[in-house]
Amino acid sequence: MIPTITAGDTLRFVWEWVPSLGVNVSFYIDGLSLTFALLITGIGALVMLYSARYLAGHVHQARFSFYLTSFMLAMIGLVTSDNLLALFVFWELTTITSYLLIGFNHDATKSRRSALQALLMTGVGGLALLAGIILIGTTAGTFEMSEINAMPGVLTGSVMYLPILLLVLAGAFTKSAQFPLHFWLPNAMAAPTPVSAYLHSATMVKAGVYLLARVHPSFAGTDVWLWTLTIAGAVTMVFASVMALRQTDLKLALAYTTLMALGALTLLLGNESGYTITAAATFLVVHSLYKAALFLVVGILDAQTGTRDARQLFGMARAMPITAMAAGIAALSMAGFPPFLGFIGKELKYAGALAVASEPILVAGAVLISSALMVAIAGIVSFRPFWSKSGTPIPDVKEAPWPMLVGPIILALLGAIFGIFPETLQSIVTPTVAAIVGNAEPAKELRLWAGVNLPLFLSIATFVLGFLLYAYKVQLRDWLIGITTRAPSFDNGWDRLMAGVAAGSKALTRGIQTGVLKHYMYVTFATALVALAFTLFTQTSGIPSVSWPQIALWDWLVFLLVLLGTWLTVVTNSRITAIAGLGVVGIGMAMIFILFSAPDVAITQLLVETLVVVLFAAAALKLPELDKDSFGKRPFDALLALGFGVVTTIILMKVTTGPIDRELTTFFETASWPEAFGQNIVNVILVDFRALDTFGEIAVVLIAAISIFALLRAKPEPQAEEDQP
């Protein structure tokens, strides 16, 4: 498969799922999918090996492996799906598995909070994305991304472009933690370190970037796209790299540099030029390699020394030489030193920044600042803990076992190999760029030595600035801590938002759920009345004149009976009498059914009335007496009842005077005997023509019975205790 893709071809596999809705399980492999899939499976395998040892002996190790493999599956599905709805399903699956993995240490409050925060943030983004996807589908007429990308201008030229773009960006920015939706990602570091390395650095958080790259051919090229991505990316990049310097926890520092990388990728994807996209494709690989390696190294430090505080770790290289070496190589790639892949990535970033369509100087400046900070942070994360002599090493520390070392070493070495032999990486970067740009725009060549040019000078400036920042890191950090503790934090804002939502829903619930049955009935009937009356007066006009037909004596008698029952119910002070009165009304109704030759309905009505009276009579013994002389004291009730009666009467009059479509009746009358061998149409409809409906109904009957049974049997706790001898 790999040679096919590197040759510039694409693969597609379609399996129809819900063809009537255009939902297919279709997979599409091009350079972009392949790059991601290789990162996911490659880093995934190393992380699996690592975590087998990292979590060895943990009670829930099996559960952890299950979550991690599920995530890997979902992530591969995400990057290979062609159908946007299938992509959404996988997208949500990664959100859920990420939630489970962040909350893996579920007995810690902080883990649970972080997991929930990540779930809600990415979940809301996911919903926005779904709305965007549906709009895309209705605009373009298909959900297959490969087909949409083959129709240039179908989205950018549409009036729906702006809403679609905003919704898709909401999904991508929450997933890839762009400022100001970034705060969940540093909190997600509550997960075990292999998870942070895998999900929250190398793969899942790049899903948003992947989405931006995937839709790039049909979205890019507009001012909105360019400026939104450039500004969001640049702000995230600079903000995150400054925040990274502030951290004393090495893992958190790495988390913020991940944010910086995501910002850089977003920034680069805002453009269309060959340089910027090549830079994005390369930097994607570079970052995944060195960042996963460094996370795993921090995990090793944490596991072997018991701390990952930058202020306590010094000179550990003597105790753990192999870890130190892997960390060193990865960090050199991160800082962008030649001959590592990071250098190529950085040179391309500068070249790309200078080629952006928006503000080359500003963007290049932002890249310069963040790259210089990367140099400083690379030093803090992997030079100081291993080589610095400004503190005493923690004693009695052993080198990590080999399964934990394999991952960082391979990932770090890959950064070096790809740096020295960039043509090996070129073969996959070229089809990736082609996939992102959407046409045969040639990818720029990856070269270690690109000659003396502006990016080279910017690189040198980066190193100088980076060393200066490293030298003054402690002062800078204290200064930053001073600022950030005074500034309002997003995390506190989140807490306030959550508390507000909880308080709001509590107030709403208290308002709606009064617990008084009468109030529920008011609301139900009033809503129905308003809806019916509104429709009646806006959609139709006038009260139809009914020509009074010959009314037989029987009809009059039934009418009087119903009237009598109603009167009895309204005026009585006794519950039993009221129920009996209602029963009389019900029997009157049954007689009307009989008069109009609907025996089945009449029998059912009679039986139900009988049973209802029995049930009510049983319950009435426990109910309090009705208010004495309540007659005339509940005008609102009377008004509601009268209104409902009037509206129903008008509707019935309209129905009976208007034309009735008898198509269905005729069908059932003619088809009942020949097709279903039954002469009782009502029954044939119930059990044969509409059997599925009936099945649903009896299921509801059963559920209702179970619920009522449970309600009746549920007793207050203290009473249950008394029952026990």
Added chain:
Amino acid sequence: MNSVILRAGARLLALLLVIFSIYMLLRGHNAPGGGFIGGLIAATGFVVFAIACGTEDARRALRFDPGSIAGAGLGIALLAGIIAAIFGDNFFTGQWLFINETEDDKGIPLSTVLVFDIGVYLVVLGAVLSITFALEESV
């Protein structure tokens, strides 16, 4: 309520109602009746019995827990649909078997439609009784 006459009468009435309910169930396809009505009639019979003799006796007479009866009914109704699917038709398409069929007489008609109606009967019976019994016992 402790009246010998009522109890004796209720027993007889309940028996008649249950038999009548089965008659209503079976004739339902061609004349007024059917599973829903049949189930309600049978339930009325047991309710009368329960009022006269107490729910304990009524439960014993019923032999099965009303909730289980309703659940079984739902299962039987579902079975009628599945049978159709097994024979290759759409879910819930009626499947018919005419025993002793002749030119002008259909013989004894057996069908999944009847199976379905029996399911409805049992659901209605079980649901009504589980509510009624629980209500009467809690008062």
